[in-house]
Amino acid sequence: MSLNSEIERRRTFAIVSHPDAGKTTLTEKLLLFGGAIHVAGAVKSNKIKKTATSDFMEIERQRGISVATSVMGFEYSRYKVNILDTPGHQDFQEDTFRTLTAVDSVIIVIDAAKGVEPQTEKLMNVCRMRKTPVIIFINKMDRPADDTFTLLEDVEEQLKIITRPLSWPINSGPGFKGVYNLFNSTLQLFSPNIQEIDPGIKFNDLSDPELEKWLGTIDSDRLREDVELIEGVYPEFDTEEYLKGNMAPVFFGSALYNFGVQELLDAFVKIAPWPQPIIAQERIVDPYEESFSGFVFKIHANIDPNHRSRIAFVKVCSGRFERNKVYKHMRLNKTFRVSAPTAFMASKKEIIEESFPGDIIGIPDTGNFIIGDTLTQGEDLHFKGLPSFSPELFRYIENADPMKSKQLEKGIDQLMDEGVAQLFTSQLNNRKIIGCVGQLQFEVIQYRLEHEYGAKCRFEPIQMYKACWIESDNTAIMEEFKKRKVQRMAKDKRNRDVFMADSSFILDMAQQDFKEIRFKFTSEL
Numbered sequence: 341m342s343l344n345s346e347i348e349r350r351r352t353f354a355i356v357s358h359p360d361a362g363k364t365t366l367t368e369k370l371l372l373f374g375g376a377i378h379v380a381g382a383v384k385s386n387k388i389k390k391t392a393t394s395d396f397m398e399i400e401r402q403r404g405i406s407v408a409t410s411v412m413g414f415e416y417s418r419y420k421v422n423i424l425d426t427p428g429h430q431d432f433q434e435d436t437f438r439t440l441t442a443v444d445s446v447i448i449v450i451d452a453a454k455g456v457e458p459q460t461e462k463l464m465n466v467c468r469m470r471k472t473p474v475i476i477f478i479n480k481m482d483r484p485a486d487d488t489f490t491l492l493e494d495v496e497e498q499l500k501i502i503t504r505p506l507s508w509p510i511n512s513g514p515g516f517k518g519v520y521n522l523f524n525s526t527l528q529l530f531s532p533n534i535q536e537i538d539p540g541i542k543f544n545d546l547s548d549p550e551l552e553k554w555l556g557t558i559d560s561d562r563l564r565e566d567v568e569l570i571e572g573v574y575p576e577f578d579t580e581e582y583l584k585g586n587m588a589p590v591f592f593g594s595a596l597y598n599f600g601v602q603e604l605l606d607a608f609v610k611i612a613p614w615p616q617p618i619i620a621q622e623r624i625v626d627p628y629e630e631s632f633s634g635f636v637f638k639i640h641a642n643i644d645p646n647h648r649s650r651i652a653f654v655k656v657c658s659g660r661f662e663r664n665k666v667y668k669h670m671r672l673n674k675t676f677r678v679s680a681p682t683a684f685m686a687s688k689k690e691i692i693e694e695s696f697p698g699d700i701i702g703i704p705d706t707g708n709f710i711i712g713d714t715l716t717q718g719e720d721l722h723f724k725g726l727p728s729f730s731p732e733l734f735r736y737i738e739n740a741d742p743m744k745s746k747q748l749e750k751g752i753d754q755l756m757d758e759g760v761a762q763l764f765t766s767q768l769n770n771r772k773i774i775g776c777v778g779q780l781q782f783e784v785i786q787y788r789l790e791h792e793y794g795a796k797c798r799f800e801p802i803q804m805y806k807a808c809w810i811e812s813d814n815t816a817i818m819e820e821f822k823k824r825k826v827q828r829m830a831k832d833k834r835n836r837d838v839f840m841a842d843s844s845f846i847l848d849m850a851q852q853d854f855k856e857i858r859f860k861f862t863s864e865l
């Protein structure tokens with residue numbers, strides 16, 4: 341198959357949701373359709389339940405599982421579908437955001453009874469920022485839900501995106517009768533017990549009295565009214581607008597009962613984008629280019645605690661990746677050869693000979709890669725746009741076992757490369773500050789330092805509001821700022837200047853006093 345056809349048949353995407361909306365269930369059902377798994381229950385959630393925040397065995401167990409489910413590839417009809425898994429727990433949202441940089445589209449799952457939840461909103465913000473095309477799946481229709489029009493209004497308002505239903509539910513909860521597929525005018529009847537694929541009942545005209553036979557008079561009339569209203573109120577579905585990230589098609593179903601999932605998948609492969617051009621610092625890289633390029637968006641370390649093994653996950657951006665071919669590691673300015681690249685097919689991984697844009701390959705690593713690294717066939721390229729957000733929680737990290745300072749240093753270094761948290765070094769006293777998004781990250785760091793590196797650490801409180809990366813075109817002003825604020829200056833892991841504001845007042849003052857300085861709350865790796 342030519343490079344072009346390989347690219348155009350690929351669909352690389354992530355399913356995201358607020359915890360418990362049904363991301364794991366939907367993923368599993370999609371894998372069942374793709375034949376990637378054969379029994380329900382094969383994909384375990386890698387979410388960490390609230391009740392288990394201090395259960396580290398659980399975290400460990402789940403980390404082990406999450407490497408197997410990090411990328412799930414399967415063939416569906418003529419398409420190659422790659423689902424990238426994202427952690428459900430909000431304390432690991434940075435990991436999710438990074439994964440979103442490696443996908444070409446996203447499916448957002450919303451619990452019909454709960455509507456848009458805080459995590460859904462945050463994830464949508466990232467999609468909007470990156471103009472990622474989004475499909476919305478309203479799940480759990482077998483449970484009582486709000487009126488559908490109200491629900492969609494809410495979704496539009498809170499997610500700030502134009503929605504367009506492509507299917508429409510007939511009631512919800514115990515009265516849920518199914519969905520009417522507006523895409524191909526078929527009625528899909530719901531039954532919690534039927535698991536096989538139902539082709540649905542085709543209606544060329546909804547006024548057909550046949551509808552009453554299936555839905556009864558009340559629901560038939562209501563569906564006719566609803567459909568008329570949808571056609572009057574909602575704009576036509578426009579694939580171009582969807583691909584630009586301006587319009588989100590909406591589907592309804594019940595992942596648990598495998599209902600509405602195939603319609604979603606069928607529409608998804610048809611409309612979702614194949615790998616798109618990616619912006620590098622130097623130029624825009626087109627997937628159709630002959631030369632291979634890719635970037636590391638995730639590192640999974642110490643999969644086997646007895647061996648210091650890591651896997652760097654690389655998204656192929658252009659060309660054909662080939663096993664044993666020599667490639668260039670841009671940051672290290674070194675060439676290397678990958679003898680055992682792996683591809684991920686559901687719960688197993690296998691060594692592959694070649695890969696194409698949109699694919700994710702796993703490269704066994706002994707510490708040469710960090711998140712954001714670019715690989716090429718020789719050209720100088722740097723992919724950008726992997727955001728590193730300003731953490732919200734800060735602690736000093738101290739050595740609790742002076743005999744193990746080397747181990748501690750190495751552990752911190754590697755965990756930061758993996759993107760577990762961010763490290764800042766105070767310019768005043770050289771103390772190390774760890775910045776996290778969620779409390780759980782501190783616990784994971786402490787636990788992993790001890791169990792994987794044999795080092796003990798202790799966290800100490802620090803009064804801190806925000807870390808901001810600072811830039812200015814005026815070198816003199818920049819030097820003046822750094823001198824004046826020396827007690828609040830730190831370096832990040834890449835030796836960039838960071839202003840550590842201990843309150844919003846201090847930050848406001850600094851912004852007012854130094855107008856020529858740009859204060860950035862995200863940095864690009």
Ligand code: G4P
Pocket residue numbers: 357358359360361362363364365366385387428479480481482483593594595596597
């Ligand atoms: P998440 O990955 O988004 O966090 O959600 P997950 O799929 O784990 O689903 C959360 C809970 O919601 C699970 O129940 C799951 O069975 C249930 N669920 C998912 N889809 C549907 C649906 O369409 N209808 C209904 N009624 N429930 C649904 P749980 O009791 O928390 O877990 P489990 O013990 O069933 O695994």
